[in-house]
Amino acid sequence: MANAQSPLTDTQREELRKKLEDERRRIQQVLRAPADTAPAPDQTRELExxxxxxxxxxxxxxxxxxERALLVEVEHALAKLAAGTYGLSETTGDPIPYERLRAVPWARQGVDE
Known part of the structure; x- marks a missing residue:
C-alpha cells in the first residue's frame, strides 16, 4: 500500500465531514422511527x-x-477523518478522487479498484 497524502483541501474535508454527519443524523432518525404496530389480537382482519x-x-x-450497515460505513469514514487517513484508498493507499467522495463520502476505495 502506498503512503500517499490525501489531495483534499481543508474546505473539501470540512464539506465531506458535514455530509457524513448529516447522513449519520438521517440514519439515526430512520432507525428511531417507530415501526408499524401489529393489530390487536381481538381485531378481525382479512387474510390479505x-x-x-x-x-x-x-x-x-x-x-x-x-441503514445500520450504512451507519457503520459512515462512522468508519468519520473515524478516518479524525485519524487523518480519510480520502485514501484502503486497498492501495492512493488518493480517492474528490468527485467520488462527494458522491459517496464513505467510499473506502476508488471506483476502479
Whole structure:
C-alpha cells in the first residue's frame, strides 16, 4: 500500500465531514422511527391485510438492516477523518478522487479498484 497524502483541501474535508454527519443524523432518525404496530389480537382482519402487514414488517426490517450497515460505513469514514487517513484508498493507499467522495463520502476505495 502506498503512503500517499490525501489531495483534499481543508474546505473539501470540512464539506465531506458535514455530509457524513448529516447522513449519520438521517440514519439515526430512520432507525428511531417507530415501526408499524401489529393489530390487536381481538381485531378481525382479512387474510390479505395480515399478509400485507407481514410484508411491510419484513421490508421495515430490511431497511433497518441496510441503514445500520450504512451507519457503520459512515462512522468508519468519520473515524478516518479524525485519524487523518480519510480520502485514501484502503486497498492501495492512493488518493480517492474528490468527485467520488462527494458522491459517496464513505467510499473506502476508488471506483476502479
Amino acid at each position: 391485510e395480515l399478509a400485507q402487514r407481514e410484508t411491510d414488517a419484513s421490508r421495515q426490517l430490511d431497511v433497518a438492516a441496510r
